[in-house]
Amino acid sequence: MTPHHGLFTSESVSEGHPDKLADRIADALLDEFLRLEPDARVACETLLADQCVVVAGEFRTREWAGFRQVREQTVPLVTRVLREAGYGSAATGIDPDRCEVQVRFNRQSGDIAQGVDQAGGQIGAGDQGLMFGYACDETPALMPAPIVFAHRLMQRHAGLRRGGHHPWLGPDAKSQVTFRYQEGRPVAVTAVVLSTMHHAEMAMDAVRALVSQEIIAPVIPAHLRAPDYREHINPTGRFTVGGPKGDTGVTGRKIIVDTYGGAAPHGGGAFSGKDPSKVDRSGAYMARFLAKQVVARGWAPRCLVQLAYAIGEPEPVSFLVAAAGCTDARNADIAAALREEFDLTPAGIMACLDLKRPIYYPTAAYGHFGREDLDLPWEVV
Numbered sequence: 317m318t319p320h321h322g323l324f325t326s327e328s329v330s331e332g333h334p335d336k337l338a339d340r341i342a343d344a345l346l347d348e349f350l351r352l353e354p355d356a357r358v359a360c361e362t363l364l365a366d367q368c369v370v371v372a373g374e375f376r377t378r379e380w381a382g383f384r385q386v387r388e389q390t391v392p393l394v395t396r397v398l399r400e401a402g403y404g405s406a407a408t409g410i411d412p413d414r415c416e417v418q419v420r421f422n423r424q425s426g427d428i429a430q431g432v433d434q435a436g437g438q439i440g441a442g443d444q445g446l447m448f449g450y451a452c453d454e455t456p457a458l459m460p461a462p463i464v465f466a467h468r469l470m471q472r473h474a475g476l477r478r479g480g481h482h483p484w485l486g487p488d489a490k491s492q493v494t495f496r497y498q499e500g501r502p503v504a505v506t507a508v509v510l511s512t513m514h515h516a517e518m519a520m521d522a523v524r525a526l527v528s529q530e531i532i533a534p535v536i537p538a539h540l541r542a543p544d545y546r547e548h549i550n551p552t553g554r555f556t557v558g559g560p561k562g563d564t565g566v567t568g569r570k571i572i573v574d575t576y577g578g579a580a581p582h583g584g585g586a587f588s589g590k591d592p593s594k595v596d597r598s599g600a601y602m603a604r605f606l607a608k609q610v611v612a613r614g615w616a617p618r619c620l621v622q623l624a625y626a627i628g629e630p631e632p633v634s635f636l637v638a639a640a641g642c643t644d645a646r647n648a649d650i651a652a653a654l655r656e657e658f659d660l661t662p663a664g665i666m667a668c669l670d671l672k673r674p675i676y677y678p679t680a681a682y683g684h685f686g687r688e689d690l691d692l693p694w695e696v697v
Contacts, residue, residue: 317618318452318460318497318579323506325494326462326577328470331681332401332409332487332513332558334565338362339574339680341371341397342567342589347674348389349375350591352382354672360589361567364560367406369394372420373589383423391417401559402477402487408513409487409559439663441595441625443585446634449603450580451611452618454502457695458611459686461502463577465493467682468535469510471689476530484523486513488558496542504542508532511550513558524549574684575600580620588680592671593662595625599632601694602665604685606637606654612697615650616640623660630661669693 318324329336342360349356360373371390377383398412405411451458469491477485492509495502510532514523527549559565568586572578585596592598603621610619616639624634637651658668666672670693678690687695 317620318454318462318495318500318502320500321498323494323496324460324462324502324579325492325507326460326466326572326579327490327492327509328463328466328573328577328682329491329570330470330473330487330489330512332403333490333570334364334488334558334560334563335567335569336565336681337364337398337401337559338565338567339570339586339588340401340677341369341394342373343676343680344393344397345371345386345390346589346591347677348386348393349377349382350672350674350676352386353377356382356591357593358589358591359594362565362589363567364410364565366561367410367415368418369398369410369415369560370418370420372418372422374422376423383421387419387421390419390421403559406561408557409561439593439630439661439666441593441599441627441629441662443594443596444625444627445584445596445599446622446624447583447585447596447600447603448575448581449600449605449607449621449623450576450619451604451607452579453611455686457686457688458608458697460576460579462493462495463573463579463683464686465495465505465535466491466577469493469508469531471682472531472535473510473512482526482530484515484518484526486515486555486558488513488555488562493536504545505536505540506542506544507546507548508536509548509551511552511555513555513562514550516554516556520550520553574679576685581622587684588676592666595623595662595665598662598665598669598671599623599625601669601671601684602658602660605669605694605696606658608695608697609654610637610639610650616642625662630663632660635660 341362357376363370395412403409489512494507587597607619607621618640620638622636
């Protein structure tokens with residue numbers, strides 16, 4: 317949780333960060349399966365290292381032809397994701413057209429399938445797991461301020477790079493924002509850290525000046541800055557090699573970026589590459605949806621929700637509401653009211669939030685929650 321008094325920091329990364337490339341490839345493949353078959357089962361993992369991309373996992377469609385069709389589309393899909401992120405050279409990141417793409421697809425285990433797809437159309441949880449949802453009144457998106465502003469910096473970075481006015485910007489970047497809290501409220505930004513890949517011909521002084529003026533200043537205006545505010549721009553110096561050439565990327569390694577920036581606990585699993593029968597994903601979305609209902613309805617300024625499931629079981633094994641300023645009895649009443657209003661089985665969650673659609677690729681950068689630029693069903697109140 318963010319502090320009552322003191323400093324709290326959250327980070328974000330660009331869509332060209334190697335771990336986010338892995339997430340985006342996994343979710344792009346998930347969307348391809350869901351376009352073909354809304355009930356497809358997908359558990360996709362991606363690894364990127366230098367000029368090699370490995371796409372692996374377990375998948376199931378009703379017909380073998382559909383499975384084969386998406387598998388055959390994997391290489392061009394990887395190429396598209398890499399190019400959209402801004403990569404084009406093996407020397408500085410990864411070459412979308414010439415990198416090696418290894419595809420390792422397995423059919424989903426029948427042992428798992430029998431527990432998930434049950435008689436009478438009932439759906440059991442795709443795995444055991446616990447997941448958390450959080451909402452607070454710090455921002456209009458009902459998200460903690462540090463993660464909101466960290467994402468905004470990366471979105472501003474992407475907009476400038478894509479707009480063509482700053483071709484010196486590279487696709488790999490990270491941001492970090494520190495807020496000072498007083499009486500439990502964010503009152504000022506004390507520090508911003510932003511590192512960005514850049515063209516080799518750019519002098520470091522010019523990089524730092526342009527990042528400060530063109531990226532940070534529009535997102536962190538003067539009235540938000542504390543008297544002791546500091547900026548750390550490319551603190552290690554040159555950053556001309558990035559992406560998978562600079563660091564290995566793996567699906568699911570940026571789970572705090574995906575959620576609440578560390579302001580709330582995270583459950584046991586990542587989101588990207590998993591179809592909504594996997595409660596790691598759908599349960600976390602529902603937990604956010606429920607926490608947001610509590611805050612939006614004025615029942616509490618902050619709310620944490622936990623759900624937990626057993627593999628193959630439809631009903632959650634536990635459901636906790638912890639709303640700020642509420643007694644245990646009041647929290648129990650809120651939980652009972654939400655449980656009566658909403659179906660917390662995997663089938664109920666998928667129906668309530670309309671999750672069997674190809675909507676996941678855009679969530680694989682800049683967070684899954686509080687996205688005012690996307691029409692996401694779990695953000696509706």
